Structure formats: structure tokens, C-alpha cells
Amino acid sequence: MPFVDGLRCRECGRAYPAEALHVCEFCFGPLEVAYDYEAIAAAVTRESIAAGPPTIWRYAALLPAEAEGAVDLGAGWTPLVRADRLAAELGLGELWLKNDTMNPTGSFKDRVTSVALTKARELGFKVAACASTGNLANSVAAHAARAGMRSYVFIPSDLEQQKIITTAVYGGNLIAIDGTYDDVNRLCAELTSEHPSWAFVNVNVRTYYAEGSKTLAFEVAEQLGWRAPDHVVVPIASGSQLTKIHKGFKELELTGLLHGEAHTRVSGAQAAGCGPVATAFAEGHDFVRPVRPNTIAKSLAIGNPADGPYALDVVRSTGGAIGAVTDAEIVDGIRLLAQTEGIFAETAGGVTIATLGKLAASGVVRRDERVVAFITGNGLKTLDAVAGVVGPTATIKPTLEAFAAAVDTEGHLS
């Protein structure tokens, strides 16, 4: 926070104070936090970061809110695990998984929510709100409970039952909307104008919220010995996470914290049933035509992605690609990840793994690259995705005979 100069429009460069503003009043472009990188470079070292807490707040100097008094459930510093068995399946060499299923409410959204509500509280807000495809709903409801803030969480009514329950349990107001996420988002954008005293984490304080995703890059680099990976694969919903991971590596380079350069190629993953950014990439467009989502990957079902054009810029400028996969491939991806590496991801993780497989097969992601795939949400949130395809091997009476008859243990007992 001491290193924040203010906000700046990404499109026209107009400057704004660091308040609850997310859009340029003149051109409607997104506002970005402007930092004093020279001051950060002078004040922060790898050692000072390593001495910080095992959460996103170890990177407070590169975040737009004060660590002291943060709204904090312990988001971040999740495992980065080497995935040799999965790599072998996909024909890759050095593959790592950033296991963000390990966050307090089971997804990377705890990173952005913690930053957003910490800043919201600094700005005097007492009400937290959001439009969500589910993971953010969990996170905002939980962090608001922890902070003693009232909450209003808006979701599409057809969300997975698990995500509804794991939001409602925290109390607060949970409003299910008959419509898509894009309808929910539009309503929340309008409600923000009517309720300026509410902090909608992904509307009026979105500028701060989005910065939380940079910590994914910070952690990956630190966990790799302060080096940027060669290639990352990131799921795309609004596109914000992908652009901020790229920004995170660049900021480490800019502040002298990285060994070597932030040379990382960035690739994106979408569901074919909601792949507007993948379509734009394939067709060579620099704009994104909205679609109506139809996919089991509900956490990525944003038909009108706010950061789509910027995600395209990042992917193209770094030499990555954006793939899209079918619902069946998503389920296969979830199972492959679980069966090779013991990580149970929600549908977005299935999208990422299935897309990684395709990009590896087509030679975009290469065997000689150090690759990191981001697994951003826990499979317990989307049980329906795999409920029909996995289950008990056998259901038997509790006798040795029944077991011997039902289960072929040949070669499995020693």
C-alpha cells in the first residue's frame, strides 16, 4: 500500500485516486493500480519476502492494501507440485501443478477476495458483495463472515448445489438469479450504481481485487527459486487471472526479485461450451464476441469476458495459444489429474488439464519447457461432473467370499 501511486486508466492513461473506482469516467476503460516500482525494488528483497507469512500477504509490497489488519483466512502459499506421472501421460517433460484447491474455501478466489475486502475495509465499506459463478461466492461469504461485514452474494440459480450450500453456510444474503452469469454480472453492475456504499469485489473494487491474482505468479516464481517458468497454462473465465499472472512475473522482473527474465509463454484454457476468447484467438480477432454459455464448467461460464481483449494480447505477445475442450474432455481431464497426481479439481481444473493435453499434442506446449498448470478450484465443489462416471468398484456383503467373488485381486496382493 505505501507503494501505490494511485489508479490509472489502462486505455487512455488518465489518473485517479486510489478509491473505489474501477472504470475510467471518460472512456470506460479499466483502471489499474499504479505502483512506485523503484521504491519497491529499494525496500523489498527475496529474503524479506521469505520472512513474511505463508500467505499472499508475504507479497504485501506488491499489493494495493495494507497487510496489517487484512481480511485474511490464510489464502495463498499453496503447494507447487512436480507432476511427473501426468507429464508422462501428456508427453511432457517438466510439469508442475499450482494446487490452488488448497485455499481456505477451495479456490484461487480467496486471493482476490482477501485483497478486495482488505482494501474495501480500508475505504470504510461495511457491506461486501459480488457477482459469482460459485467460487467467488464461497470466498466472499466466508471472508465477509470473518471480517464481520454484511454480504450480498449474487449467483445464477442453476449453480452446482455444492457451491450454493458452501456459500449459504456462512450466513449473509445469497441471491440466486434466474439467468446466466452474464445476467447476474449486468445486474450487479447496475446495483453498484444504486448502492455505492457496498463493495462489490468484482465491480467497484475490482481494480484491487484483480491484483490478488498476481500472487499466483509471485508464489510460482518463489517456489521455483525465483525463476519464471517457460510456459504456463491458465483457465480463462473473465481473463483477469491470466493477465494478472503475466503481470506478476513482469513485476518480479521489474523489481529485481527474479533471476533471469520474465520470459514466460502464457496459454489459456476454455470450455468449448463457453469459449469466446478461444474463438477470438482462433479467428485472429482482437475483440471478443459474447456467447451464451452451455458447459459443465460453470466456474468458467462467462459469455462476456471483461478482460478478454487483454488476455488475447498477453497470449499473443508471449507466443502462447488458447485451447477449448468439450464437456467430455473436461471430465476426462478431472479424472486424469486425480488418477495420476492425487489432486481432485473442479471442472475448471479439468478444462486446464484437457487443454494442456491438446496444446502438448499440437506442439504448442513443448517437452523441453518447464511448464506450470494452474489448478484453481477443488473437485468437491462440482461433484456432479464426475458422479455419473466414478463410483464404488463393488458393493458386497462383509464376507471374504463375497470380496473374492467380486474383486479381481490378481497381481495386486503381495
Added chain:
Amino acid sequence: MTATVRIPTQLRSLTGGAGEVAVAGETVAEVLKQLDAAHPGMGERLFDETGRLRRFVNVFVADEDIRFLDGIDTPVAPGQTVSIIPAVAGG
């Protein structure tokens, strides 16, 4: 033929703080033109130098994104609501 236009916070300095204004027009293009006439300065905020709607401005007629309709030529029926909404939100 009067439509209601919902104005986002970012543009309310041009409407004297009003969140809704009534203007005439039978298409989105006409409604927005009339909006600029009634509240000068609105046009340059909504349209770029080439006269196209800025890429971070979304417009909805009766809560439907005009990109799923006929874009700027989408008809506006009497009494319908036209909403101007910043595109940067969500995710």
C-alpha cells in the same frame, strides 16, 4: 416514443446526478443521439473518434445485450429501458 435510459455512476455528472432519464427514439442509435442532445458531452463519452460505441461500453435493451440483437440499430419500443453499463466487471 419515449424510452427510459439508465445512466451509470460514471456518467451521472452529465445528468445532474440522475440515474434515469427519459428520451425519445426508436432505435438505440436514436436514443443515444437524443441523450447527447439533452445532456451534452454524453456522445464523446459513449462513442470513439470513428463514431463507434467504445469497446468498454455495453448497452442493453430490456436487459438484453444489444450485441445479441441488432447492435446500435436495435429497435426500442415505447416504455422500454435502455441501460448503459461499463463492460469492465465480473470474473
